[in-house]
Amino acid sequence: AQKITQTQPGMFVQEKEAVTLDCTYDTSDPSYGLFWYKQPSSGEMIFLIYQGSYDQQNATEGRYSLNFQKARKSANLVISASQLGDSAMYFCAMSSTSGTYKYIFGTGTRLKVLA
């Protein structure tokens, strides 16, 4: 069965510092996608970054990068130069290209950026 594990319920980071949010996954599918979403206190889910399982390079989007280690089945999100507006809930998710297509989410990490 597919599973996403986020072991950090909450994290603190000082403004302007980098922070890594952990995500491990479990799947037997040969092809899959990995995602990170941000959920501010307003509740909407904001897509941040995507990594395909066959992508050779780690995905980057501005201050966000996804540290993809396929052998370890990890897909950590790195936020560089943290800003106060980065304070939010962050979810790691996975999709599959075999069988029916759906998204599995982790339990989330609440990040607080300190001034």
Add this chain to the structure above:
Amino acid sequence: DVKVTQSSRYLVKRTGEKVFLECVQDMDHENMFWYRQDPGLGLRLIYFSYDVKMKEKGDIPEGYSVSREKKERFSLILESASTNQTSMYLCASSIDGITEAFFGQGTRLTVV
């Protein structure tokens, strides 16, 4: 700009009521999803649909049903609302179920 719209932001219903949560997307996406979000449990999939009139159960379908009569609209139905269905409900759509999903703003449902 892509848009997924949920009919209500906040909803309060009584136990035993039939509740409809509506979701509309304007991106011509094949796939639509309903999730429920609870603290410490993340997002859990209730139902999803990959085509008009097609639906599949997710991980927690009990007490819910869905309807997809038109491609752009996916409705979640609570047949007889109970207090344990008090939660945040999120609708999402995606073009292929593989690349990114787009979410609505969420409906915070309280059943009293």
